[in-house]
Amino acid sequence: MTGTIFVETLRRSWRQMIYWGLGFAIYAIYPFLMVPNEASLETLKDITDGFNPEFLAAFGIDSTSFSSVAGLVGYSFFGYLLLMISIFSVIAGLNISANEEDNGIMDMVLSLPVKRWQVIVEKLFAYIVMLIGILAIAFMGLMFGSSLSQIEVDITTTRFLEGIVNVIPGAVLVMCFTAFIGVLVRQRSLATAIAGSFVVISYLVDGIGRAANNDTADTIRQISIFAHYNGTKILETGLTWGTVIMLSVIAGVLAVGTIELFKRRDIAV
Amino acid sequence: MVIQTHNLTKIYQFGRKGAFKALDNLNLSVKEGEIFGYLGPNGAGKTTTIRMMLDIIRPTSGRIEILGMDAQRDSVALHHHIGFMPGELNLWKNEKAINIIKYFGRVRGNLDMAYVKELAERLQFDMSKKFREYSSGNKRKLGLILALMHRPQLLILDEPTSGLDPLMQQTFNQLMREIREEGRTVFLSSHVLSEVQAICDRVGILRGGLLRAVENVEDLTHANFRWITIQYDGHIPDLSQVAGVSEVTKVNGTTVKFRFSGDFDPLLRTLTQADYIRHFKTQEPTLEEIFLAFYDDGQNVMNDNTKQEVAI
Incomplete structure (x- = not known):
């Protein structure tokens, strides 16, 4: 019956969504508590001013990172949010097919009256809903954290929301990439290694590209999803819809590739 | 079908x-x-x-x-x-x-x-x-x-x-x-x-x-047979002449193993002539053995050359 796999996936995983969400909510509160007052923010800025700008750029830090609460939250929360949520995305991507195939459960699932594409699509949507749920809880953490701040928070709710929405395309892309690799290689361990490497290498390419600060490095950097994420500056610049659409389209292509490949091939023993 | x-x-x-x-x-x-x-x-x-x-x-x-x-x-x-x-x-x-x-x-x-x-x-x-x-x-x-x-x-x-x-x-x-x-x-x-x-x-x-x-x-x-192993003390009669018995092998001085098919009655009557039977074991043949027994070592096997529709 259509929708049953979607509902069942959510039923089994809603607790995980809460735990992940709470983890990110606590992480969202942390930057607001890290700097108790304006003087502390100034001290932080003085410390970072002493470093080489190229070195700081590798970590996504620049002169504005610690000059305001927006800069601080942008760097310490949104700057790492995609990298951290990618852990969830890889786990979710593996759960779409690779885990059940590797465990021998897929034979039972496909003996039911379900289409192969239905298994992938319903699970993918369930995990996207979970991702949004996790980020919604994280958003509540941000709002709660900002209410606790001793420094005036000059960030609107809409900007916070844009920061959260900005993570979704990249996280879904990682999820779809992992699902695609899982369907391609049919082995959970190999799929985990490839997807994990993809995230880490993508992050390093972005960091090194920024630190190198030249045209060639900047061109190479564009292959990284983190280059298009703009987490550290999202609270200042807001959403770039072109980037959102581009990442979403790539994720969509990977999802279609996953479905088509899964429809055509044998299920591993 | x-x-x-x-x-x-x-x-x-x-x-x-x-x-x-x-x-x-x-x-x-x-x-x-x-x-x-x-x-x-x-x-x-x-x-x-x-x-x-x-x-x-x-x-x-x-x-x-x-x-x-x-x-x-x-x-x-x-x-x-x-x-x-x-x-x-x-x-x-x-x-x-x-x-x-x-x-x-x-x-x-x-x-x-x-x-x-x-x-x-x-x-x-x-x-x-x-x-x-x-x-x-x-x-x-x-x-x-x-x-x-x-x-x-x-x-x-x-x-x-x-x-x-x-x-x-x-x-x-x-x-x-x-x-x-x-x-x-x-x-x-x-x-x-x-x-x-x-x-x-x-x-x-x-x-x-x-x-x-x-x-x-x-x-x-009906093509079924079984392996029988008998451990005995003293004398054991000659089983090779009993109906259904074949491939008689003496494992050591006190144990005999043979293949048996058909009714048990002639075998049991012969065995009553033995001095003392310590152990009697029957063992089902493997599927491979049944197959070989039933199909004369595969001569009647249906294979892809015959391409015969197997429907009875």
Whole structure:
């Protein structure tokens, strides 16, 4: 019956969504508590001013990172949010097919009256809903954290929301990439290694590209999803819809590739 | 016919390691309302056939018709009418059996909890535990409930009784007979002859990916023989002249082993002449031995050269 796999996936995983969400909510509160007052923010800025700008750029830090609460939250929360949520995305991507195939459960699932594409699509949507749920809880953490701040928070709710929405395309892309690799290689361990490497290498390419600060490095950097994420500056610049659409389209292509490949091939023993 | 395969072939490709032909031009027919045993040693191609019937893997060539539908093209419609139990049941280890049953029922769209409870009672199965907490025997019981709970027209069972205790095997056999009486069909694979003999109407023998024979179970039983080992003290009469005895081998000074078929009476009468029999053991032949006995070392084997439709 259509929708049953979607509902069942959510039923089994809603607790995980809460735990992940709470983890990110606590992480969202942390930057607001890290700097108790304006003087502390100034001290932080003085410390970072002493470093080489190229070195700081590798970590996504620049002169504005610690000059305001927006800069601080942008760097310490949104700057790492995609990298951290990618852990969830890889786990979710593996759960779409690779885990059940590797465990021998897929034979039972496909003996039911379900289409192969239905298994992938319903699970993918369930995990996207979970991702949004996790980020919604994280958003509540941000709002709660900002209410606790001793420094005036000059960030609107809409900007916070844009920061959260900005993570979704990249996280879904990682999820779809992992699902695609899982369907391609049919082995959970190999799929985990490839997807994990993809995230880490993508992050390093972005960091090194920024630190190198030249045209060639900047061109190479564009292959990284983190280059298009703009987490550290999202609270200042807001959403770039072109980037959102581009990442979403790539994720969509990977999802279609996953479905088509899964429809055509044998299920591993 | 409930199941018909047409020149079904499956070749597994292993990249640079080459290819392996798991099934070769299988032409098999299973009639409505029968219990069909699919017999063969491990690696013969039984599970490969079953997985193709369920569209889990695709044939290299040939096709399968089940209940008049194409097993690949019409798989979704077909799976409403099929109950399946794999050789090794793997499910979500942290899920309770009752939740798995309800999930399967919802996907199929016809959950009859009263019938599920009836099946659980007959199989003495506690549905409240998590999957990882069950023994292998209880996992088999859950597999049976999942396969039977929607009253399918066709049951496909891969090695269904392995792990079941003798009492549960009786319950299983009874369930299968009831399904047959209702006019439904059972296709079960096994590598244990006695298991198949107990309930099946017909048997297909598979070896090395080739369907070697399809026989009525009675015919196969008549070709049956067993190995007998006798340990004795003192004198043992000459057994080579007894009807049904062949291949007599003296293992050591006090033990004799031979092949025996037919009625026991002449053998037992001869053995009363022995001084003292310390130990008497009978052993079922292997499937391979039965096969060789029945088919004169394969001379009557159905192979792809004959391309004969195996339907009786």
